[in-house]
Amino acid sequence: MQRVVSRLDALVLFVTIVAIPVALWGAFLHAPTEQTMGAVQRIFYFHVPSAIMAYVAVVVLLGSSIVYLSRRDLAWDDLSKAATEVCLLFCTLVLITGPIWAKPAWGTWWTWEARLTSTLVLEILLIAALMVRRYAGNRDLGARLAAIIGITIAADVYVVHKAVDWWRGMHPEVFKAGNRGSLDERMTSVLFICMGAMFLLCITLIRLRYRTARIETRTEALRLERLD
Amino acid sequence: MTAPAIAATGLTRRFGQIRALRGVDLRLERGRRLALFGANGAGKTTLLRILGLGLAPDAGSLAIDGLDPRKDAQAARSRIGWLAHASLLYADLTARQNLEFWSRLYGVEDPAARAGQLLEEMQLTAYAEEPAGILSRGLSQRLSLARAMVHEPALLLLDEPFTGLDPYAADGLRARLKTTGGADTSFVLATHRIDDGLALSDQWIVLTRGKIVAAGSSPETDPQTVADAFFPARGAA
Amino acid sequence: MKTVGFWRAAWLVARKDLQLEWRTFDALAASVVFAVVVLLVFQFAVGGGPARQLSADALVPGVLWLAISFSSVVGIARSMDVERRGDTLAGLFRAPIDRGAIYAGKLIANAVRIALLEVILVPLAIVFFNASLGGAWLELIFVLALCSFGLCALGTLFGAIVSRVGRGEALLSTLLLPASTPLLLAGVTATGALFRGDGLASVSRWLGMAAGFGLLYFFVALATFEYVLEE
Numbered sequence: 001m002q003r004v005v006s007r008l009d010a011l012v013l014f015v016t017i018v019a020i021p022v023a024l025w026g027a028f029l030h031a032p033t034e035q036t037m038g039a040v041q042r043i044f045y046f047h048v049p050s051a052i053m054a055y056v057a058v059v060v061l062l063g064s065s066i067v068y069l070s071r072r073d074l075a076w077d078d079l080s081k082a083a084t085e086v087c088l089l090f091c092t093l094v095l096i097t098g099p100i101w102a103k104p105a106w107g108t109w110w111t112w113e114a115r116l117t118s119t120l121v122l123e124i125l126l127i128a129a130l131m132v133r134r135y136a137g138n139r140d141l142g143a144r145l146a147a148i149i150g151i152t153i154a155a156d157v158y159v160v161h162k163a164v165d166w167w168r169g170m171h172p173e174v175f176k177a178g179n180r181g182s183l184d185e186r187m188t189s190v191l192f193i194c195m196g197a198m199f200l201l202c203i204t205l206i207r208l209r210y211r212t213a214r215i216e217t218r219t220e221a222l223r224l225e226r227l228d
Numbered sequence: 229m230t231a232p233a234i235a236a237t238g239l240t241r242r243f244g245q246i247r248a249l250r251g252v253d254l255r256l257e258r259g260r261r262l263a264l265f266g267a268n269g270a271g272k273t274t275l276l277r278i279l280g281l282g283l284a285p286d287a288g289s290l291a292i293d294g295l296d297p298r299k300d301a302q303a304a305r306s307r308i309g310w311l312a313h314a315s316l317l318y319a320d321l322t323a324r325q326n327l328e329f330w331s332r333l334y335g336v337e338d339p340a341a342r343a344g345q346l347l348e349e350m351q352l353t354a355y356a357e358e359p360a361g362i363l364s365r366g367l368s369q370r371l372s373l374a375r376a377m378v379h380e381p382a383l384l385l386l387d388e389p390f391t392g393l394d395p396y397a398a399d400g401l402r403a404r405l406k407t408t409g410g411a412d413t414s415f416v417l418a419t420h421r422i423d424d425g426l427a428l429s430d431q432w433i434v435l436t437r438g439k440i441v442a443a444g445s446s447p448e449t450d451p452q453t454v455a456d457a458f459f460p461a462r463g464a465a
Numbered sequence: 466m467k468t469v470g471f472w473r474a475a476w477l478v479a480r481k482d483l484q485l486e487w488r489t490f491d492a493l494a495a496s497v498v499f500a501v502v503v504l505l506v507f508q509f510a511v512g513g514g515p516a517r518q519l520s521a522d523a524l525v526p527g528v529l530w531l532a533i534s535f536s537s538v539v540g541i542a543r544s545m546d547v548e549r550r551g552d553t554l555a556g557l558f559r560a561p562i563d564r565g566a567i568y569a570g571k572l573i574a575n576a577v578r579i580a581l582l583e584v585i586l587v588p589l590a591i592v593f594f595n596a597s598l599g600g601a602w603l604e605l606i607f608v609l610a611l612c613s614f615g616l617c618a619l620g621t622l623f624g625a626i627v628s629r630v631g632r633g634e635a636l637l638s639t640l641l642l643p644a645s646t647p648l649l650l651a652g653v654t655a656t657g658a659l660f661r662g663d664g665l666a667s668v669s670r671w672l673g674m675a676a677g678f679g680l681l682y683f684f685v686a687l688a689t690f691e692y693v694l695e696e
Contacts, residue, residue, distance in 0.1 A: 125644060135632055162647070164650065166671070316551050318547065332477050375556075
């Protein structure tokens, strides 16, 4: 019998549990208040890492979808399911934290800018992928169709981003590589801490969701065997 | 010497943890007709799907009319005709248009002539210009049989062809099946109906829990023998 | 007996779809009616007030592509419905043809359908909103063809997926419309340029993107369509 949570998982989980409060402390107490935007700028310590983690999850989704289609091992489908759900979570976080910042900063909740639009498109497509999975009559069909959608999602998000970029022309670059020097030293380090904490959270969530999905797959198989 | 219609050894297939087929060996010569008996969930449908190349086996070897489907997929598929639960017909095309479409897709030389010939053989000429969707279940099943025959397959797979037919329509289909097969076309007839299966076939097998548990030659078999193998529990009682 | 080649099989599937369309006018009628309704509603909603201030060349491209994309969802969903009744997709899957050809065939039929839809829709939109194209007809046809191809390339793949899980227009629009945002932006931008009297050169990178989008999904779908149909 395999352990549900391996030692490595437990270690990563432990580090994550420590890292999250550190990140919170960094974002709310350690980092200085930004001069022009004020306290609301602090939401960026979560907003930016969430967006990056959503893309990390999309990469996992793309990889596991391709491997599933070629190998047909349901373990890869479990991974792609985990990636889809975790990606949806981070996407939702981005879409919630974004407007909270945008309203005071830009004076509007929403604008059809490249990143916003592609994140919204990603969110909708992820939901659609989960719907297809659920509606499919059997597990294999759902896994195959979800894998195909997973591949198209990954390709699409990139194209959507490019297209809206052209369409709108300009968009606010908050943490551009070039102007990092103008950021307060503490701000940069807090951003990196938050990035690390979110990365750990992302990995932990995908791992745990993957484990539970494996268990679901096995119980489902046992249930079917009993009915056989 | 012609290759056997089916030459299969050690076919296995799992669905997750379920072993739907556990090592099936089957050989059917050209022109021979096989009745495939088995209770629901015995693996009949899985075996038919594998023989029809709709599903790949996990292990074992399979040759259809001497062709290895893994090497020669399209050629092997062109040797098989398939009568399924669904009609596989376009409801809004006429009977004739349906047959012509499938003939063309299977690369038949003269699709119009083949369609006309099959309509006649299946006694459907009177309904040739009617949309397939309005045909009765019996007529539609005969048209589906014609559809399965457009390319003169070496192997015809029949999955419960009598389901949903009234006795009269079943008689009509039975008569068509009697003249089908023989000579060049082999068929596998999967059914619960032991009488029909024995009357229409040359040999039979019974599948239970993914294995062949009994086999024999149809003309000299008493239906009770099959029934006993079919329901082992009842045979013992 | 010889098995038929890729393009011959694709053509047979397309011809069969168009034959069905000719007999019933199902998908075409549904999508044309739907598209005209979109135009009408738009005209009622904005035609009186804002449209007076908004010039036609700013309004027509948006309305046109809105109508095209929504009604293409209706048309594609119908074209897949046709295959559901007799489980004929499974029949095509078992036929001795390349599975990619089934996709290519349905794509051709969908493209022809959308082309017919546009033949009716574009003049109507120009009349309803009193726009002027200034003779750039060939350019407009080119833009419509390019963007509609992409829409069909992705739509045919998603249509088959949705049909496999037994859902209709609602799920198809959830998948197709967000995913085709780049195409719609390209279509609106390029069509807008034509109505403003600017040449296609000013929007060449949009046309490049629309072409790339169409080709990308055409090849993704060719490679994966087999898995959609698999039993």
